[in-house]
Amino acid sequence: MMLFVSTALLPVTMLKSPQDFWWAVVTAMITTAISVMLILIGTWLDYEYCAPVAEYPAYQFDHLLLSLGIFMFSFGGHSVFPTIQHDMKHPQHFTKSSILAFVVVFIMYIPITVLGYMVYGDSLKDSIIMSIQSSYIQQAANLFIAVHCILTLTIVINPLNQEIEHMLKIPHHFGWKRILLRSSTLLAIVFSAETVPSFGPILNLIGGTTVAFTSAIMPCLFYLYLHAQEKRVNEKIRKGVHSKHRIPTFNQILERTPPLVLGINIFVIVVAVICGIATTQSAVVELATSSFSVPCYLSSSSPNNQDSVSHAVHCCGHHQNVSRYGSSSFCPAIS
Template sequence: MSFTLSRDNYAFDDPCRKNTQNSSCSCEEASSCEHKERNSSHSDVDMSKPFFNPAGLNWFVTGLFVVGDLAGGGIVALPTAIIQAEFWTGLIVCIILIAVVTYTAYVLGLSWNILLSTWPEYRHHCRKPYPEIGGRAMGPLCKLLVSICIDVTQFGISVVYLLLASKNIQNMIIAFSGGNLSFCILVLIVAACLLPLCFLKSPQDFWWAVVIAMMTTSAAVILIIVGSIIDYDSCHSIAKLPKFKITNLFLSMGTLLFSVGGHSAFPTIQHDMKQPREFTKSVILAFTIMAFMYIPVCIMGYLVYGDSLRDSIIPSIQTVWIQQAINILITIHCILTLTIVFNPLMQEVEDVFHVPQKFGIKRVFVRTGIMIAVVFVAESVPTFGPLLDLVGGSTLTLTSVILPCLFYIYLNAYKRKEEITGKPGTEPASWRDVVMYNEKPTLYICIAIIIIGIIGGGCATFSAIVELTTTEFNLPCYVSVFKTRPPLEEAQTNCCGPLQNVTHIMNGTCSKPDLGFYS
């Protein structure tokens, strides 16, 4: 999700701009500015000094915001991903991916610092920093492709979080009232309740949403571990792993990337720092916290539940009040995330249709149309697990693994060539420049990550598409409504054991087993 944290210069409120007294070129038009425009800006901006924003965030607070951006809905599916990959393989892949995305976040931060130190127009407010990085690195077409990729990612995340929030609410209704409500109807209700918030111009005061999202996720992690410890004696001895399948390994990679990939927001968050050059500290802090949150949850899921886990670890927690407390916390996170993720996507579409900035009927039509599109996809694919794998394996792999390394080696080559030759370039670096001006260790690491990202992301995407269309296929809601349906599930707990029927809760009931989930 892509948003900025400065209330005075909110990324989705004001158009990308710079002070016209300094230059006639806005940051959105920066890619087409002539070199003479850049030189004229130097009279007012001292480019020899690092960018400093006195009203910005320090590196520690920025790190916490990055955690809030990343940690959320994906965490409930992480244990399943680890088990899909056969624990030790999955745990190693998880650690490697955290290291990879930490490095790609680092080089993405360096890329934005190159823009700040090379083109003065970026020292003013910029609405779309990530596409600007792509445009400066590889040209206007790349800028457009990055923008499209981010929008597709935001749309996919919106669908996943809408499904997850609806599923959690359904489980809460079962637990607290004993009744049930169709999941397909709940999707419509949640979307209808969110729609009025989407009519707001931009969530200028929603910076606190990220803080609350981080707090709710942290509390959910603690409760997941506590609930797993309580279930340990009953379930550990009978837990087992499913047979290893290479397609399951690729699916798990998609889930893992969904859980740690939020790089499209990083340049925007970095731009709101007091000293963007300290973003590296924020990255290290954020991913260290993430590792301490994610890895214990994965280990406990494996040790306690094994292959009785399904899409989410929440229903496997057998202590009902803990299970539902986790449900509430993750649902709050999903709803807060949805209100933020929807906004940039909606404003992007409004730009295409030239919708006025002020509230009006055009905004209502456009934003309602986008919500309808999200609901349609959610009702068409009423299971969030495979869809989460698809988003993680495709667009999130691009924005979080492949593009940061690709853009950095091009921008670094451009910058070093300029420093060595003393002649500012007017065109992006060529591949020859990339090979000539990048340090070899950096070049080799970035190329290796790009190749791994392409192969792993491609396989994960293919496996997720197969999963969506075959083994995990559920009838769309608008088709199943015309068919005779079995009675609604009344139990909300996925019990453990080979037959998924073991529980230590007095008079506890188990949900219907799904023994073929991993096959």
């Protein structure tokens, strides 16, 4: 199935930049909103049966660190932002659009997070969709999330392709070199997905390492350096002196950045570094104790893979033996 989807997606990845497939961005946003609504409806329908028997696990600090990695991954779209801003009709409005985007994402995340925890408690699965007991809502939500992921991949992979093309000096116009490079990139992604089908622990590791750098640390550093450089150039222009673009020193950044702005950026960097290190350490420990499924290209009949798809309903309650259908025979934990 993954090979079929990637083959169908390949022609879209050949487009030059996001301005050529803006429709994918809009469609991904719509499918996400629909999926969020379906998840909320499905969770609310389970409230009557699952909330009374829900138990909540005791607080553990290492679990908090792992959750920080997931949170960073959820808001880790910064690597795509420069490309999006470059292709905007009015790039000067990027700040407004990014703030609006993060607010909308936050508004969609919070209800699902709170309601899902209240309803399912410690029976909540890695994906809340798997905890929903209405099979129709579960399948519909999975369908829209799948469409969202497929379309989002075309957006996320584009800056990577452009960066590699720039490094290898591949022409910007369409040609065989672009086809070869972008096909190889997509093939590498498919191979990674097939090799690690259960990506929960990997998600925590990536969130604590690369996403922490690209979404928190590096953007703050870039802003401080660019702000100091811009202020230096403006000062030279007012004096009528031609100025060459030079990277500001650390002392120049301290001198030219307002104390409040400097303090906020330093705070974000310090918190990101501490949380990133702690999350990475916890993720490595979790990886060492996790069991992974055998890739499909090595074993197409793994018992673990068969068990993972044989049950569509995941019951709630501490022992996962409560079903909204009244019979515990639907519950894989005791069937």
